[in-house]
Amino acid sequence: MPDYRRRAARESMTVRVDANGMMADAIGPHGVSRPEIDALRSRIEKVSHGLRARRESGEIGFYDLHSPGAVLDDIKSLGSELRDEFDTLVVLGIGGSALGTKTLLGAQPDASRQVLVADNVDPSSFGQLLDELNLERTVFNVISKSGSTAETMAQFLVVRDMLLRAFGAVDYVKHVVLTTDAEHGALRQIVHDEGFRSLAVPDRVGGRFSVLTAVGLLPAVFAGLRTDELLAGAKWMDERCASDDVWTNPAYLFATLLYVADTEHRQNIVAMMPYSDRLLSLSAWFSQLWAESIGKAVTVDGAPAHVGQTPLVAVGATDQHSLLQLFAEGPFDKVVVLLRVEDHGREIPIPCAYSDLESLAYLGGAGLGQLLNLEQRATEVALGKAGRPVLTLNVPQVNAFTLGQLFFLFEAAVAFAGGLYGVDPFDQPGVEESKRLTYAQMGRAGFENRRAEVEAWVQRKRDELIV
Numbered sequence: 001m002p003d004y005r006r007r008a009a010r011e012s013m014t015v016r017v018d019a020n021g022m023m024a025d026a027i028g029p030h031g032v033s034r035p036e037i038d039a040l041r042s043r044i045e046k047v048s049h050g051l052r053a054r055r056e057s058g059e060i061g062f063y064d065l066h067s068p069g070a071v072l073d074d075i076k077s078l079g080s081e082l083r084d085e086f087d088t089l090v091v092l093g094i095g096g097s098a099l100g101t102k103t104l105l106g107a108q109p110d111a112s113r114q115v116l117v118a119d120n121v122d123p124s125s126f127g128q129l130l131d132e133l134n135l136e137r138t139v140f141n142v143i144s145k146s147g148s149t150a151e152t153m154a155q156f157l158v159v160r161d162m163l164l165r166a167f168g169a170v171d172y173v174k175h176v177v178l179t180t181d182a183e184h185g186a187l188r189q190i191v192h193d194e195g196f197r198s199l200a201v202p203d204r205v206g207g208r209f210s211v212l213t214a215v216g217l218l219p220a221v222f223a224g225l226r227t228d229e230l231l232a233g234a235k236w237m238d239e240r241c242a243s244d245d246v247w248t249n250p251a252y253l254f255a256t257l258l259y260v261a262d263t264e265h266r267q268n269i270v271a272m273m274p275y276s277d278r279l280l281s282l283s284a285w286f287s288q289l290w291a292e293s294i295g296k297a298v299t300v301d302g303a304p305a306h307v308g309q310t311p312l313v314a315v316g317a318t319d320q321h322s323l324l325q326l327f328a329e330g331p332f333d334k335v336v337v338l339l340r341v342e343d344h345g346r347e348i349p350i351p352c353a354y355s356d357l358e359s360l361a362y363l364g365g366a367g368l369g370q371l372l373n374l375e376q377r378a379t380e381v382a383l384g385k386a387g388r389p390v391l392t393l394n395v396p397q398v399n400a401f402t403l404g405q406l407f408f409l410f411e412a413a414v415a416f417a418g419g420l421y422g423v424d425p426f427d428q429p430g431v432e433e434s435k436r437l438t439y440a441q442m443g444r445a446g447f448e449n450r451r452a453e454v455e456a457w458v459q460r461k462r463d464e465l466i467v
Helices: 003-012 034-038 041-056 070-085 099-107 123-131 150-175 186-194 214-223 227-240 250-265 277-294 323-329 368-385 400-421 429-442 448-460
Strands: 016-018 088-092 114-118 138-143 176-181 197-201 269-274 296-298 304-307 310-313 334-343 390-397
Touching: 016 250, 034 250, 041 250, 041 400, 070 197, 070 214, 070 227, 088 150, 088 214, 099 114, 099 214, 099 277, 099 400, 114 123, 114 214, 123 150, 138 150, 138 214, 150 176, 150 429, 176 186, 176 214, 186 197, 197 214, 214 227, 227 250, 227 400, 250 334, 250 390, 250 400, 269 277, 277 310, 277 334, 277 400, 296 429, 323 368, 334 368, 368 390, 390 400, 429 448
Parallel strands: 088 114, 088 138, 138 176, 176 197, 269 310, 269 334, 334 390
Antiparallel strands: 016 390, 296 304
């Protein structure tokens, strides 16, 4: 395809950030004003230049994942190999090791191979999943960059024992693929000791930013999804986010609007509401990204912060009949992010019937996709009329190219938002504390002294407050 035609095709599939419903001149005093954003000009420039310098130095790894080079060839090769051997791939992972894959599978349900994601240690659901597998035709992809994630490693030990019993100490190895750090950690040691097939998570790429690494790409290749288009979409959005100008950079605009809404208007909840079931998992992925990156107790300088918006998952049109009441008439503490999909990929006509009933007759001759999009527009207008800030993302279609754009848009936005808040968007100390206390209770060596903290907490509980 000639370059000009390829670019025209890309333009027609470009995800757009519509800020109109966020602005004070449209919705009133609870909206963001241009002067509020203009007042941040010097900080915006400083954060932008700082991120660019850190990217160029290689300190931040997610920016260039859309150009993986030979790494993608290795992922494709292993994915093809697994497709020849197995019908089902089960991902054992949690958080960033699972949510990206869930989003990919949810957005592109026409997978040619089955991929299942086991992202919790609930014995009921995990046991049921294992009970229903044909082990002979199943491979398990164990994902943990550190190689010490308690939940994932516990799952691995259960599966390993099951496979050993079924296939013996030699043949069971082919049913496991490990995705972990290239050099360090328990899983990498296990690879060296037992000879499992493996892929590496790149340095300086945290779990919640890892969907465009082997973490998400190997399951995607196995499922038969269009990984080249996924990466092309991320690259396209990267090009669109090259400007330092907040009004022309989609990621910077998204981040700045949410930052000002939070810090100037006390809107510390961000509800993401896609009008497409295929993007529901994207809302859950975004929730981890935003909450874990921005919710911090201290700034990078060590000053008290306690900042961050609480993400909320909703789905249109379903939650128009539940959460929308709160969004429209509850406290002015929320920003609603609507994802509008112009073309749902198929249409189901609504038959004409009951022409004598006004409450039904008007539906005939329309389509379900048309109705869903009109519902989205109605919600946008209703919230705007109520003075509620609405940020709309226009998605031409749900496909690999637009999904890649969304991944990069949100990752770049959260990196920029971290700079505005003055916090480190790439660490998660609150999560780490919970991990350490779990290790202590489970008896992991080196954490014995932390067990007393849990026991002391339990002893402080008052029986009369447990009813």
